[in-house]
Amino acid sequence: MNSNIRVRLAPSPTGSLHIGTARTGLFNYLFAKKIGGTFVLRIEDTDLERSKPTFEKDILEHLTWLGITWDEGPYRQSERLDIYEKYLIQLFEQGDVYYCFCREEELEIERQEMMTRGIAPKYSGRCRSISSEDARRRITQGELSVIRFKMPETRIIFQDMIRGGVEFDTSLFGDVVIAKNLRIPLYNFAVVVDDFEMNISHVIRGEDHISNTPKQIALQKALGFTTPEYAHLPLILDKNRAKLSKRFNAVSILEYKNTGYLPNALFNFIGLLGWHPSASDTELLTQDQLIAQFDISRVQKAGAIFDIEKLNWMNAHYIKEKTPEELAVFLGSFVPEEWTKHKEKLIRIASLERERMKRLSEFTDLARFFFDMQEYDPQLLVWKTMSSETVASNLRDVADILGVYDGTWGSAALESLIMPLTESRGRGEVLWPLRVALSGQSHSPGPFEIADILGKEDSLVRIASALQKLTQQK
Numbered sequence: 349m350n351s352n353i354r355v356r357l358a359p360s361p362t363g364s365l366h367i368g369t370a371r372t373g374l375f376n377y378l379f380a381k382k383i384g385g386t387f388v389l390r391i392e393d394t395d396l397e398r399s400k401p402t403f404e405k406d407i408l409e410h411l412t413w414l415g416i417t418w419d420e421g422p423y424r425q426s427e428r429l430d431i432y433e434k435y436l437i438q439l440f441e442q443g444d445v446y447y448c449f450c451r452e453e454e455l456e457i458e459r460q461e462m463m464t465r466g467i468a469p470k471y472s473g474r475c476r477s478i479s480s481e482d483a484r485r486r487i488t489q490g491e492l493s494v495i496r497f498k499m500p501e502t503r504i505i506f507q508d509m510i511r512g513g514v515e516f517d518t519s520l521f522g523d524v525v526i527a528k529n530l531r532i533p534l535y536n537f538a539v540v541v542d543d544f545e546m547n548i549s550h551v552i553r554g555e556d557h558i559s560n561t562p563k564q565i566a567l568q569k570a571l572g573f574t575t576p577e578y579a580h581l582p583l584i585l586d587k588n589r590a591k592l593s594k595r596f597n598a599v600s601i602l603e604y605k606n607t608g609y610l611p612n613a614l615f616n617f618i619g620l621l622g623w624h625p626s627a628s629d630t631e632l633l634t635q636d637q638l639i640a641q642f643d644i645s646r647v648q649k650a651g652a653i654f655d656i657e658k659l660n661w662m663n664a665h666y667i668k669e670k671t672p673e674e675l676a677v678f679l680g681s682f683v684p685e686e687w688t689k690h691k692e693k694l695i696r697i698a699s700l701e702r703e704r705m706k707r708l709s710e711f712t713d714l715a716r717f718f719f720d721m722q723e724y725d726p727q728l729l730v731w732k733t734m735s736s737e738t739v740a741s742n743l744r745d746v747a748d749i750l751g752v753y754d755g756t757w758g759s760a761a762l763e764s765l766i767m768p769l770t771e772s773r774g775r776g777e778v779l780w781p782l783r784v785a786l787s788g789q790s791h792s793p794g795p796f797e798i799a800d801i802l803g804k805e806d807s808l809v810r811i812a813s814a815l816q817k818l819t820q821q822k
């Protein structure tokens with residue numbers, strides 16, 4: 349362990365685990381694992397109205413499901429109120445914060461006025477001059493207030509590990525609200541206290557937080573804290589280069605899980621949202637390879653495109669890599685409950701169909717005919733220009749051969765039983781009608797594999813029913 353390197357993921361439990369949060373978590377994880385650092389998980393639940401325990405549960409569950417594990421935490425900001433209060437008192441004592449009694453409507457008028465005058469709106473600092481005695485009296489009388497930080501008017505420059513030097517003019521911010529009261533800290537302040545108290549050495553987070561960084565640095569200076577290193581990860585964009593949005597894309601890990609993406613496929617895909625490893629010409633990388641090759645200085649500044657086709661391709665790859673037994677476990681939550689009672693059968697079907705799936709949710713449709721034969725058009729039984737009579741006679745001969753066979757039922761044995769017939773009748777002429785009779789599908793695995801899983805009785809019943817269809821058709 350490299351005890352000096354400490355990173356954190358600080359999700360707010362205001363929704364299901366978002367792709368963007370998962371990416372931030374994963375990059376922090378890769379960074380920590382590579383260097384032997386510690387990965388801390390901190391739940392930022394100070395927004396009492398929007399934070400919900402069910403979202404926290406969802407976030408922890410899906411991080412774990414993805415394979416993003418943490419070394420410390422989860423800490424909860426709601427359990428650390430005494431710590432924030434202590435530092436707020438320090439800021440009051442230093443004269444760096446003050447109570448502001450401006451009402452929302454007044455602030456709005458002020459904002460509008462500034463905009464009409466062509467100035468970027470910011471708080472005027474009107475309440476700075478209220479004495480602490482007056483403030484205390486007004487609070488005791490029940491007047492509503494918030495706590496504002498006296499933002500120094502200066503230039504703040506920090507070195508971003510991805511962007512290089514980043515400069516902000518803090519005089520544009522005005523005095524920011526950092527707490528509603530001593531017991532309700534707000535984001536910028538709570539983050540600064542926690543990053544310091546938790547000895548965070550590197551803050552790796554989304555680009556949407558970049559304008560918070562100078563505010564946080566100003567607060568660190570006021571509190572006498574050291575400043576961690578910063579890395580702001582590029583936004584995740586859809587293929588039209590628009591910010592990934594709920595309206596057009598699935599954005600929660602839950603949705604991806606429910607449509608049948610495997611955790612290791614998502615781990616690989618999300619792990620590459622914003623950089624390319626230099627040492628490898630393939631993008632298919634295991635967790636260990638991603639850790640070994642991760643290099644934050646290779647992360648790009650430009651938005652990372654979320655290419656769903658690439659995810660589908662990766663997922664298909666990882667589906668093929670799973671053993672049928674492993675796959676059957678994942679498939680358990682996608683298939684009708686009844687199917688899960690036939691575990692062996694499910695495993696055998698999984699082994700046949702795993703080549704044909706991009707998502708696990710496609711399995712049920714691919715596998716349905718094994719459990720439940722659907723109606724199909726008898727014309728489908730006809731291979732090319734064959735007549736129905738020849739189709740029927742070929743099927744009848746197959747049925748006769750299978751009917752008297754009493755050896756072990758298995759695809760290799762069935763193949764050697766039936767193949768001789770194809771020499772006189774033609775391959776497609778025998779195998780196509782047989783395959784359709786067994787599956788009712790225009791596309792499916794081969795007839796011997798299907799018959800193997802269906803067993804002798806069911807296979808013969810299906811061939812008989814195909815023959816009946818052909819006779820009825822006349």
Ligand code: GLU
Nearest residue numbers: 358359360392539553557
């Ligand atoms: N709670 C913040 C969020 O969910 C994280 C802020 C940070 O990483 O500093 O966006």
